[in-house]
Amino acid sequence: ETGVTQSPTHLIKTRGQQVTLRCSSQSGHNTVSWYQQALGQGPQFIFQYYREEENGRGNFPPRFSGLQFPNYSSELNVNALELDDSALYLCASSRELGAQYFGPGTRLLVL
Amino acid sequence: GENVEQHPSTLSVQEGDSAVIKCTYSDSASNYFPWYKQELGKGPQLIIDIRSNVGEKKDQRIAVTLNKTAKHFSLHITETQPEDSAVYFCAASTGGGADGLTFGKGTHLIIQP
Numbered sequence: 001e002t003g004v005t006q007s008p009t010h011l012i013k014t015r016g017q018q019v020t021l022r023c024s025s026q027s028g029h030n031t032v033s034w035y036q037q038a039l040g041q042g043p044q045f046i047f048q049y050y051r052e053e054e055n056g057r058g059n060f061p062p063r064f065s066g067l068q069f070p071n072y073s074s075e076l077n078v079n080a081l082e083l084d085d086s087a088l089y090l091c092a093s094s095r096e097l098g099a100q101y102f103g104p105g106t107r108l109l110v111l
Numbered sequence: 112g113e114n115v116e117q118h119p120s121t122l123s124v125q126e127g128d129s130a131v132i133k134c135t136y137s138d139s140a141s142n143y144f145p146w147y148k149q150e151l152g153k154g155p156q157l158i159i160d161i162r163s164n165v166g167e168k169k170d171q172r173i174a175v176t177l178n179k180t181a182k183h184f185s186l187h188i189t190e191t192q193p194e195d196s197a198v199y200f201c202a203a204s205t206g207g208g209a210d211g212l213t214f215g216k217g218t219h220l221i222i223q224p
Binding site (some may be wrong): 105 | 147202215
């Protein structure tokens with residue numbers, strides 16, 4: 001059984017640019033949640049997709065948006081990047097709305 | 112919204128001793144409490160979880176206890192080993208997952224040889 005995978009592993013962007021991060025859910029999972037983890041902090045919930053629809057959202061501005069595809073993979077898009085967006089972005093998948101299993105993350109640096 | 116407090120921020124124990132990490136939560140509607148272990152450069156790994164209809168759960172050297180009245184839950188690791196060294200996070204959610212998981216700030220567990 002393949003676990004959660006994320007791409008890319010690292011990337012560097014400049015302030016004002018846009019970025020797309022990708023996540024493939026674990027086999028059999030139909031729910032994907034995205035989290036932002038700043039250095040030395042716990043992950044913060046961005047939003048969740050369940051059966052291709054947004055199912056909940058944390059305290060993040062609209063420039064953070066997402067998609068879920070029919071194969072349950074997902075994208076996180078961030079527009080107008082700010083320096084504070086530098087963080088580890090984690091994707092977690094679950095079966096229905098159950099226990100969440102995390103991928104290795106994408107480390108984003110905004111200069 | 113939910114707020115999760117986690118203590119201590121750093122815990123150093125001798126190999127073979129027990130380690131206890133404690134968390135409190137604020138939202139009485141929370142009914143699902145997972146614990147994650149995160150090693151350097153990796154994503155969080157689910158190690159154990161508990162739902163509010165259960166007071167205690169055990170898996171080999173790891174156990175979690177839940178006190179709904181006091182709104183706190185704890186992770187207990189017995190017979191600690193060097194590979195237990197990592198950052199541990201507690202989290203809470205209303206179980207449906209619609210509001211995602213709210214995490215504590217983490218505990219850096221150091222196992223001294």
